[in-house]
Each structure stands twice: as C-alpha cells, then as structure tokens.
C-alpha cells in the first residue's frame with residue numbers, strides 16, 4: 001500500500017517534470033519566446049537603467065525582476081561584492097547579463113536543464129569572457145561543494161523541486177548568499193513564507209528575508225500584456241491558449257488567479273550557515289516539505 005502510494009507520487013512527479021521539460025523545449029526551440037532574453041513574469045516599475053540598456057529594450061520589466069532578485073534584495077546582506085556567481089535556470093541568459101552589469105568583477109556561471117536555453121545563453125554572453133552557460137540539472141549541479149559565494153535563481157526553484165535548496169546550499173561556500181524568486185498558486189503568502197523558511201533551515205541555510213512581490217508582479221503582467229499578446233499571435237493555435245495562460249494574459253484563468261489573490265510571488269534571501277551554527281541548529285532540521293520548492 002505504502003509502496004504503491006510512493007510509486008504513484010514518483011510517477012506523478014516524473015510526469016510533471018516531463019511536461020515541463022517539453023514545454024521549455026518547445027518555448028526555446030520553436031516559439032517566438034526564444035528570441036527574447038527572459039522568460040519570467042516581470043516586475044514593475046523597472047529601474048531606469050534596464051529600459052535604457054539596449055539588450056533589454058523590449059523586456060525592461062523582465063530585466064527588473066532579475067535586478068530585484070540579484071541586486072536590490074541582497075544589497076544589505078552583501079559585505080563585499082561576490083566573485084563567483086551561479087544562476088540556476090538561466091533560460092535565455094538575460095539574467096546573466098544583469099549579473100554581469102551589476103557585478104563586473106565576478107565570474108558568472110548559468111545553468112539550465114534545457115540544451116537550447118544553455119546555447120541561447122552562451123550566444124548572448126559573447127564578449128563577456130567572465131561569464132558562461134552550461135546545460136545542467138539543478139537537482140545535481142556539476143560543481144564541487146562551496147564553489148560559489150552567491151547563487152540566484154528566478155522562476156526556477158519549483159521546477160527543480162525539493163533538491164533545489166539542498167543542491168544550491170551545497171554549491172555555496174559557508175557564509176555565501178542565495179536569493180531566489182518563486183511563484184505559486186496559493187492564497188497565503190504567510191503560510192508559504194513559513195514553509196520556505198523551514199525548508200531553508202533543513203537545507204543548511206539561514207533565511208534572512210522572504211519578500212512579498214505579488215503587487216509589482218501583477219503590475220508587470222498587466223503592463224506587459226499587449227506585447228505578450230502580439231508575440232503569442234505568432235504561436236500555433238494548439239499551443240496559444242496554453243501559452244497565454246502561462247503568460248498570465250487577461251482573460252485566462254491564471255490572470256484571474258493573480259488578481260483574485262490566489263497566487264503568491266516572493267523572493268527569498270538566505271545564507272549558507274557556518275559549520276558552528278549548523279551544529280547548533282541541527283536538531284531543528286526537518287525533512288523539506290514537497291509543497292514549496
């Protein structure tokens with residue numbers, strides 16, 4: 001009975017992962033999305049520089065979400081600028097360009113499960129010798145323990161699943177920072193924040209902040225709807241409805257769930273615990289919950 005339930009759950013998870021993988025393969029291989037630099041909800045208003053920076057001229061709100069995650073949200077926690085940075089789920093590489101602008105002295109690595117995405121990212125990084133993109137799975141990062149002093153991620157953690165936090169924590173050096181954004185269908189930010197804090201502790205991370213960004217995300221989705229609708233007009237009709245819903249366009253169930261308060265979007269900033277603190281709190285660690293990340 002228990003075995004059957006476990007197998008059922010594993011099959012369900014494997015199916016969900018396969019659908020996600022196909023969705024991104026289509027998006028990055030065939031759809032108009034592959035021409036952009038980002039694949040995220042956006043954040044409004046955007047800081048002025050993102051609108052003025054040529055590679056982001058069509059997607060300043062998407063660049064703004066990356067800027068919030070990898071710059072705004074972490075400024076008060078960074079003692080010195082990070083020198084080795086990892087993005088998990090780099091998509092088409094726009095976030096890597098934001099990181100290169102903000103941390104020009106750093107070595108920056110982006111990974112994505114999708115081979116097309118990694119290739120598009122690598123092309124976008126031409127002329128930036130300190131940045132690279134690889135195809136790799138966030139569930140099993142191909143890096144030694146403690147390789148990075150800053151890890152960030154946008155819209156990816158829930159695709160990677162429960163391994164996201166433990167793998168990111170393993171790749172971070174003690175004292176290193178992680179900042180990541182997640183969006184979920186859930187009516188309660190407070191509940192999600194509580195679960196994610198607990199999961200951070202369980203993964204060896206001390207949560208420093210969980211920031212509710214649903215309002216700037218909704219503002220971005222509304223402001224960006226005409227541009228996305230024009231883009232989706234070029235998507236073959238069997239996929240158009242699915243893509244419109246994924247983009248949160250007005251008139252779709254997903255848009256309704258945003259404006260009706262049935263979704264949360266937040267940014268988590270956490271720090272890899274030093275070994276001493278880790279020993280002190282080890283009794284507190286629980287199994288990570290499946291529902292958030």
Ligand SMILES: C[S@@+](CC[C@H](N)C(=O)[O-])C[C@H]1O[C@@H](n2cnc3c(N)ncnc32)[C@H](O)[C@@H]1O
Nearest residue numbers: 024038039040089091113137138154155156159
């Ligand atoms: C919503 S997109 C975000 C892309 C990018 N961060 C951005 O802001 O434009 C999520 C990304 O996660 C990637 N992804 C999904 N599962 C992954 C995994 N297990 N490991 C690494 N990347 C993954 C997808 O291929 C996709 O590029």
